[in-house]
Amino acid sequence: MTAKKRDAWRRMDPFLNREQEKYGRPSPSREFILHYLEERGMPLTLGELCAEWGISDSWEVEALSRRLRAMERDGQLIRNRREGYGSVAKMNLVPG
Structure with missing residues:
Protein backbone atom coordinates (compact mmCIF):
# COMPACT_ATOMS: atom_id res chain seq x y z
CA MET A 1 0.00 0.00 0.00
CA THR A 2 1.36 3.39 -0.92
CA ALA A 3 1.98 6.09 1.67
CA LYS A 4 -0.57 8.28 -0.10
CA LYS A 5 -3.32 5.67 0.28
CA ARG A 6 -2.24 4.78 3.82
CA ARG A 11 -5.53 14.30 4.99
CA MET A 12 -9.35 14.38 4.98
CA ASP A 13 -10.05 14.66 8.73
CA PRO A 14 -10.25 18.34 9.78
CA PHE A 15 -10.10 17.32 13.45
CA LEU A 16 -6.85 15.33 13.22
CA ASN A 17 -4.83 17.77 15.36
CA ARG A 18 -7.40 17.68 18.16
CA GLU A 19 -7.44 13.88 18.11
CA GLN A 20 -3.64 13.77 18.10
CA GLU A 21 -3.40 16.09 21.11
CA LYS A 22 -6.08 14.16 22.96
CA LEU A 37 -20.93 8.19 6.00
CA GLU A 38 -23.53 10.88 5.27
CA GLU A 39 -21.65 11.84 2.09
CA ARG A 40 -21.50 8.21 0.93
CA GLY A 41 -25.21 7.76 1.63
CA MET A 42 -24.94 4.04 2.37
CA PRO A 43 -23.79 1.90 5.30
CA LEU A 44 -20.16 0.74 5.24
CA THR A 45 -18.56 -2.08 7.21
CA LEU A 46 -15.41 -1.70 9.28
CA GLY A 47 -13.48 -3.49 6.53
CA GLU A 48 -14.82 -1.18 3.83
CA LEU A 49 -13.93 1.91 5.85
CA CYS A 50 -10.43 0.57 6.50
CA ALA A 51 -9.94 -0.16 2.79
CA GLU A 52 -11.19 3.26 1.69
CA TRP A 53 -9.11 5.14 4.26
CA GLY A 54 -5.99 2.99 3.89
CA ILE A 55 -6.04 1.70 7.46
CA SER A 56 -4.14 -1.59 7.76
CA ASP A 57 -2.22 -1.30 11.03
CA SER A 58 -3.85 -3.60 13.61
CA TRP A 59 -3.78 -0.89 16.29
CA GLU A 60 -5.55 1.60 14.00
CA ALA A 89 -30.02 10.71 9.90
CA LYS A 90 -29.62 8.88 6.57
CA MET A 91 -31.17 5.52 7.51
CA ASN A 92 -34.87 6.45 7.09
CA LEU A 93 -35.76 4.94 10.46
CA VAL A 94 -39.34 4.81 11.70
CA PRO A 95 -39.71 5.31 15.46
CA GLY A 96 -41.83 2.79 17.26
Whole structure:
Protein backbone atom coordinates (compact mmCIF):
# COMPACT_ATOMS: atom_id res chain seq x y z
CA MET A 1 0.00 0.00 0.00
CA THR A 2 1.36 3.39 -0.92
CA ALA A 3 1.98 6.09 1.67
CA LYS A 4 -0.57 8.28 -0.10
CA LYS A 5 -3.32 5.67 0.28
CA ARG A 6 -2.24 4.78 3.82
CA ASP A 7 -2.68 8.36 5.05
CA ALA A 8 -5.93 9.09 3.18
CA TRP A 9 -8.10 9.68 6.24
CA ARG A 10 -5.42 11.84 7.90
CA ARG A 11 -5.53 14.30 4.99
CA MET A 12 -9.35 14.38 4.98
CA ASP A 13 -10.05 14.66 8.73
CA PRO A 14 -10.25 18.34 9.78
CA PHE A 15 -10.10 17.32 13.45
CA LEU A 16 -6.85 15.33 13.22
CA ASN A 17 -4.83 17.77 15.36
CA ARG A 18 -7.40 17.68 18.16
CA GLU A 19 -7.44 13.88 18.11
CA GLN A 20 -3.64 13.77 18.10
CA GLU A 21 -3.40 16.09 21.11
CA LYS A 22 -6.08 14.16 22.96
CA TYR A 23 -4.94 10.59 22.27
CA GLY A 24 -1.36 10.77 20.97
CA ARG A 25 -2.01 8.17 18.28
CA PRO A 26 -5.21 9.36 16.60
CA SER A 27 -8.04 7.54 14.92
CA PRO A 28 -10.63 9.21 12.67
CA SER A 29 -12.75 11.74 14.58
CA ARG A 30 -16.44 11.21 15.22
CA GLU A 31 -17.30 14.26 13.14
CA PHE A 32 -15.26 13.01 10.21
CA ILE A 33 -16.82 9.55 10.36
CA LEU A 34 -20.36 10.98 10.45
CA HIS A 35 -19.66 13.39 7.59
CA TYR A 36 -18.06 10.64 5.49
CA LEU A 37 -20.93 8.19 6.00
CA GLU A 38 -23.53 10.88 5.27
CA GLU A 39 -21.65 11.84 2.09
CA ARG A 40 -21.50 8.21 0.93
CA GLY A 41 -25.21 7.76 1.63
CA MET A 42 -24.94 4.04 2.37
CA PRO A 43 -23.79 1.90 5.30
CA LEU A 44 -20.16 0.74 5.24
CA THR A 45 -18.56 -2.08 7.21
CA LEU A 46 -15.41 -1.70 9.28
CA GLY A 47 -13.48 -3.49 6.53
CA GLU A 48 -14.82 -1.18 3.83
CA LEU A 49 -13.93 1.91 5.85
CA CYS A 50 -10.43 0.57 6.50
CA ALA A 51 -9.94 -0.16 2.79
CA GLU A 52 -11.19 3.26 1.69
CA TRP A 53 -9.11 5.14 4.26
CA GLY A 54 -5.99 2.99 3.89
CA ILE A 55 -6.04 1.70 7.46
CA SER A 56 -4.14 -1.59 7.76
CA ASP A 57 -2.22 -1.30 11.03
CA SER A 58 -3.85 -3.60 13.61
CA TRP A 59 -3.78 -0.89 16.29
CA GLU A 60 -5.55 1.60 14.00
CA VAL A 61 -8.15 -0.99 12.94
CA GLU A 62 -8.90 -1.77 16.60
CA ALA A 63 -9.08 1.96 17.45
CA LEU A 64 -11.54 2.57 14.60
CA SER A 65 -13.60 -0.44 15.65
CA ARG A 66 -13.84 0.90 19.20
CA ARG A 67 -14.74 4.38 17.93
CA LEU A 68 -17.53 2.96 15.74
CA ARG A 69 -18.93 0.88 18.62
CA ALA A 70 -18.86 3.94 20.90
CA MET A 71 -20.69 6.00 18.28
CA GLU A 72 -23.27 3.22 17.94
CA ARG A 73 -23.69 3.10 21.71
CA ASP A 74 -24.14 6.90 21.83
CA GLY A 75 -26.79 6.84 19.09
CA GLN A 76 -24.70 8.61 16.44
CA LEU A 77 -24.52 5.56 14.17
CA ILE A 78 -26.60 2.49 13.60
CA ARG A 79 -25.28 -0.91 12.52
CA ASN A 80 -27.36 -3.01 10.16
CA ARG A 81 -27.62 -6.80 9.81
CA ARG A 82 -24.75 -6.82 7.34
CA GLU A 83 -22.48 -5.13 9.90
CA GLY A 84 -22.57 -1.85 7.96
CA TYR A 85 -22.43 1.40 9.91
CA GLY A 86 -24.59 4.28 8.77
CA SER A 87 -25.62 7.72 9.93
CA VAL A 88 -28.88 7.65 11.87
CA ALA A 89 -30.02 10.71 9.90
CA LYS A 90 -29.62 8.88 6.57
CA MET A 91 -31.17 5.52 7.51
CA ASN A 92 -34.87 6.45 7.09
CA LEU A 93 -35.76 4.94 10.46
CA VAL A 94 -39.34 4.81 11.70
CA PRO A 95 -39.71 5.31 15.46
CA GLY A 96 -41.83 2.79 17.26
